[in-house]
Amino acid sequence: MPSRPSRYAIVSDSEFRHPSGRVVRPVLHAATARVFLADPQLAGRLAGEPPAGLGGLAERDKPAGPVAGNEVSPEADSQDSVLRAAGLLVDEDADESAAIIAASRAAARDVRTRAFVVMPSAYCNMGCGYCGQRHERITVGGTHREAIAARFDRAARSGRYDALTVRWFGGEPLMAFAVLRDLSERFIASAADAGVRYAAKVVTNGALLDARKLHALHRARVSTMEITLDGPAQVHDVSRPLKGGGGSFDRITAVVAAALRDPGLDGLQFVVRTNVGVHNAGLAETFSAALAEAGLAHDRVHCYPAPVHSWGNDVTDVALARREMAATEMAWLRAYRRHGLRSALLPAAPIDVVCVAATRHSEVVAPDGQLFSCTEQPLVPSAAGSGLGGIAELGVADLRPAGAFDDWYDTVEAGQTPCRSCAILPLCGGACPKLWREDRPPCPPMRDNVRERLDLYALDAGYTRV
Ligand code: SF4
Ligand code: SF4
Secondary structure (H helix, E strand, C coil), rough: CCCCCCCEEEEECEECCCCCCCCEEEEEECCCEEEEECCCCHHHHCCCCCCCCCCECCCEEECCCCCCCCCECCCCCHHHHHHHHHHCEEECCCCCHHHHHHHHHHHHHHCEEEEEECCCCCCCCCCCCCCCCCCCCCCCCHHHHHHHHHHHHHHHCCCCCEEEEEEEECCCCHHHHHHHHHHHHHHHEEEEHHEEEEEEEECCCCCCCCHHHHHHHHHHCCEEEEEECCCCHHHHHCCEECCCCCHHHHHHHHHHHHHHHHHHHHHCCEEEEEEEECCCCCHHHHHHHHHCCCCCCCCCCCEEEEEEECCCCCCCCCCCCCCCHHHHHHHHHHHHHHCCCCCCCCCCCCHHHHHHHCCCCCEEECCCCCCCCCCCCCCCHHHCCCCCCCCHHHHCCCCCCCCCCCHHHHHHHHCHHHHCCCCCCHHHCCCHHHHCCCCCCCCHHHHHHHHHHHHHHHHHHEEEEE
């Protein structure tokens, strides 16, 4: 069968030289998330450029490390088999996007991890201008707590899953810390009795964190704390104001820095997300300097910039245009590196299921006990009526009722979005079914800057631009 380059082979436009003299062009195979540093001629072939000879291929492990890799320099007659084995060459008539969509559909159906997103509180102690949620002083009550614990326990004992995960979300989840602790104890006991793995993550504004809570969360098997910081103190404290007044940047960074020095919190990972919009787009340098100064340039702290998100509300006044966001994101990724902050340039693996809303093996539990399929529906006035019923009324062994985005892979397959023909579909998955349905294309900046990310990857690996 004649072969052709994979539609998921993404080739940098630039050449780089290793200190040894070797010249390469980075190539990303989006279907496997593998990066190769290919001889320019080979890269040109994968990019569909006119032939100029044959060369070698060296795979790089992510994240970038010392220049080594599994280098091969295939002879002409074996080059195709090497490229085929890497997935960079495929049969001429291969329908690669159909295979990716079919694999995602199967993953959504067959996933062996049951995911719960639990919102213990509908209240938030911050009043960020771009937030689309309405916050009320509602906490998960006793009946609903029993129902959540019972569903978790049944799922753990079902034999259907290898692992159960919980994402604590809000509102601000730490506003209902007692609920979080109580449910965590029950989840951990259920998972241990059933012999399945358990992991939890907290998505928090961080303002209520202190050492005592971090130790409690660590004991509650929380492995990752995702905290939002919107800029250096003077910007963060305005962009994410506390309803009670005062700022939080200095306090949050001090608590995280102390946690990194605390042997009792070993292993606890921190993710620092920055919601980037017109208010802070140009602050990559000062923000990175402030984080490094605070002691957060550390292997257990990973940073990423995210475009200001629409919950269905109009964020056009605060969000950046798509291409501007792509360029801004690169500026942030470069600034992180200049200050020793850790951040991923490229996904470590292809995405299997785009998000919790695309599989019935996930569910979102709102503070009033309503079930949802999507995390951005509860507490959002524009999504009123999207609840799937009360958790206490649902059979304890039943999956959540059908949600609006369970047919996501039919949508992609039918070409109702451009995802089917997109070169980064395996890494993106379509980003956000809800935003596509609202006619707000959610394409991440990576769609526009993937080649620049590859270039930065080569620079990280010690190459210099030719
Ligand atoms: S959401 Fe955009 S970037 Fe993601 S797969 Fe679809 S078209 Fe590509
Ligand atoms: S549909 Fe969009 S907003 Fe909803 S869970 Fe998925 S990614 Fe999040």
